[in-house]
Amino acid sequence: MSGEKKPIIQLRDIVKTFYIGQPNELEILHGIDLDVYEGEFVAIVGESGSGKSTLMNIVGALDKPTQGSYWLDGIDMTAAKDSELSALRCRKIGFVFQTFNLIGRTSALKNVELPMLYNGIGAAKRTARAKELLELVGMEKRMNHQPNELSGGQKQRVAIARAMANDPAVLLADEPTGALDSATGRVVMDLFHKLHKEQGKTILLITHSRELAAECERIITIRDGCITGEVKGGMAQ
Numbered sequence: 001m002s003g004e005k006k007p008i009i010q011l012r013d014i015v016k017t018f019y020i021g022q023p024n025e026l027e028i029l030h031g032i033d034l035d036v037y038e039g040e041f042v043a044i045v046g047e048s049g050s051g052k053s054t055l056m057n058i059v060g061a062l063d064k065p066t067q068g069s070y071w072l073d074g075i076d077m078t079a080a081k082d083s084e085l086s087a088l089r090c091r092k093i094g095f096v097f098q099t100f101n102l103i104g105r106t107s108a109l110k111n112v113e114l115p116m117l118y119n120g121i122g123a124a125k126r127t128a129r130a131k132e133l134l135e136l137v138g139m140e141k142r143m144n145h146q147p148n149e150l151s152g153g154q155k156q157r158v159a160i161a162r163a164m165a166n167d168p169a170v171l172l173a174d175e176p177t178g179a180l181d182s183a184t185g186r187v188v189m190d191l192f193h194k195l196h197k198e199q200g201k202t203i204l205l206i207t208h209s210r211e212l213a214a215e216c217e218r219i220i221t222i223r224d225g226c227i228t229g230e231v232k233g234g235m236a237q
């Protein structure tokens with residue numbers, strides 16, 4: 001139907017159990033249902049150990065649920081073979097981690113080019129897009145610097161440019177400001193707002209910060225592996 005928003009992420013009855021040696025198993029997620037719509041900026045909050053990263057790993061196709069179904073941008077991710085998942089991850093998901101996870105001993109530019117290299121994009125196009133993205137995040141003057149020559153906030157801006165490289169369906173950010181002081185965290189959060197507003201990016205943000213979560217459109221609370229609350233944030237109309 002026209003005017004209706006398209007769900008980008010659809011999770012149904014997601015259960016995740018970890019086997020910690022026979023006969024013990026630990027059920028961490030107990031039947032999560034969640035829809036995230038195209039262009040939404042959603043925060044996931046919850047106490048330490050509540051299952052946020054476990055859920056993110058499933059959404060990011062880094063891990064499979066024990067039970068339930070997961071559709072990403074119209075693709076049944078639970079039916080995808082392991083051999084297909086890495087290509088899907090590369091094209092559909094942009095990851096931003098607390099600890100940046102940039103490749104050392106290579107430039108910011110090459111770091112941003114890397115996901116495009118994996119995606120089979122030619123050298124000239126890769127470099128041009130990486131430069132554009134570094135400009136978008138205000139890092140064009142540092143494109144030849146290696147990660148160890150950058151501040152934490154600068155590293156995170158490069159990591160965000162890298163996450164955007166293949167124009168993913170969704171940006172997954174797991175505590176992206178967790179290793180930054182509050183002023184630098186503010187710059188990074190403003191960058192997510194910019195990508196959301198100007199590029200219409202769908203963003204799923206895990207944060208411990210209730211203040212940052214309150215800036216998003218929707219705030220989902222996870223407690224002991226269940227979604228226990230959902231409220232509109234400051235950005236919601």
Ligand SMILES: Nc1ncnc2c1ncn2[C@@H]1O[C@H](COP(=O)(O)OP(=O)(O)OP(=O)(O)O)[C@@H](O)[C@H]1O
Nearest residue numbers: 018020026028046047048049050051052053054055
């Ligand atoms: N591979 C694993 N094997 C066994 N237990 C695990 C595994 N991964 C996570 N857990 C357990 O699952 C629970 C949820 O962990 P998770 O990392 O998802 O929490 P979180 O909400 O992201 O916490 P934090 O905010 O501290 O990062 C924890 O009790 C953790 O010990």
